[in-house]
Amino acid sequence: MNWVPADAENAHSSGVESCPSLRDVHSINPTQLIARIESYEGREKKGISDVRRTFCLFVTFDLLFITLLWIIELNVKGGIETTLEKEVLHYDYSSSYFDIFLLAVFRFKMLILAYAMCRLRHWWAIAFTTAVTSAFLLAKVIISQLFSQGAFGYVLPIISFILAWIETWFLDFKVLPQETEEENRFLIAQDASERTALLHPGVLSDGQFYSPPESVAGSDEDSEEKQDSEKPIV
Numbered sequence: 060m061n062w063v064p065a066d067a068e069n070a071h072s073s074g075v076e077s078c079p080s081l082r083d084v085h086s087i088n089p090t091q092l093i094a095r096i097e098s099y100e101g102r103e104k105k106g107i108s109d110v111r112r113t114f115c116l117f118v119t120f121d122l123l124f125i126t127l128l129w130i131i132e133l134n135v136k137g138g139i140e141t142t143l144e145k146e147v148l149h150y151d152y153s154s155s156y157f158d159i160f161l162l163a164v165f166r167f168k169m170l171i172l173a174y175a176m177c178r179l180r181h182w183w184a185i186a187f188t189t190a191v192t193s194a195f196l197l198a199k200v201i202i203s204q205l206f207s208q209g210a211f212g213y214v215l216p217i218i219s220f221i222l223a224w225i226e227t228w229f230l231d232f233k234v235l236p237q238e239t240e241e242e243n244r245f246l247i248a249q250d251a252s253e254r255t256a257l258l259h260p261g262v263l264s265d266g267q268f269y270s271p272p273e274s275v276a277g278s279d280e281d282s283e284e285k286q287d288s289e290k291p292i293v
Contacts, residue, residue, distance in 0.1 A: 110237050111174060114229055118170045121222045125163035128218065129156055132211040153203040159215050162192055166223060174230070180238065185230045192223040 107115075133142040146155040166188045173184035196216050199205065205212035 107175065107178065108234075108238055108241070110234050111178075114226070114234050115171060115175045117229060118167055118226060121226065122163050122167040124222070125160060125215070125219055128211070128215055129160045132156055132215065135209075135211070152199070154205070154208065156205075156211065156215055158195075158199070159219055162195060162219060166192060166226070170226065174234075180235060182227075182231055182235065185227050189223050189227045193220065196220050 130139065133139045133146070136142040146157045150157060152158065169184060169188050173179045196219060200216055205216065
């Protein structure tokens with residue numbers, strides 16, 4: 060009874076398993092790979108991805124929306140100039156909304172600097188801004204007297220808290236994973252194109268097909284035949 064060695068059997072199985080990958084490489088269309096790589100390179104040249112641009116727009120919306128609500132609150136309390144002087148120049152932690160506006164400005168500057176200008180690919184900046192926002196708003200709600208000042212005592216802290224956590228969710232579950240996935244696809248496509256270039260050398264174009272020049276031996280035979288035909292027949 061014949062026994063197959065374990066090493067030979069493992070080598071055979073690994074060779075069989077590698078066949079599908081080779082077939083996949085052979086079946087790759089080089090034109091599609093080149094087009095895909097060019098599209099990825101075009102995205103890199105833009106400097107910022109579409110999903111990151113959407114995140115930056117949402118951060119800008121956060122600042123503008125909190126600013127709008129704060130201006131409405133100033134106008135409701137009896138005039139923008141009078142209330143602005145009271146909340147800014149005579150700032151009181153327990154009754155002023157100016158610090159919530161400054162908190163929105165802090166988030167905007169921090170996130171735009173980290174994820175738009177520096178193009179950071181980590182979550183520490185958004186984690187820091189969200190932690191500061193959450194801690195400050197919780198302390199302000201507990202210590203201050205905002206709830207006694209009407210609807211804006213509820214609206215501004217709650218909306219600021221919600222927007223900060225939406226930004227965290229969007230960056231952590233949309234921006235960073237999608238950019239990582241696109242980068243992995245680019246590396247896979249680039250590696251596949253290199254393998255295709257090695258396995259399938261470039262096909263000669265129409266301009267590369269040419270007829271070889273007539274050999275010297277052929278020209279000599281033609282000249283001899285011509286001389287024989289020109290000899291007179293006796």
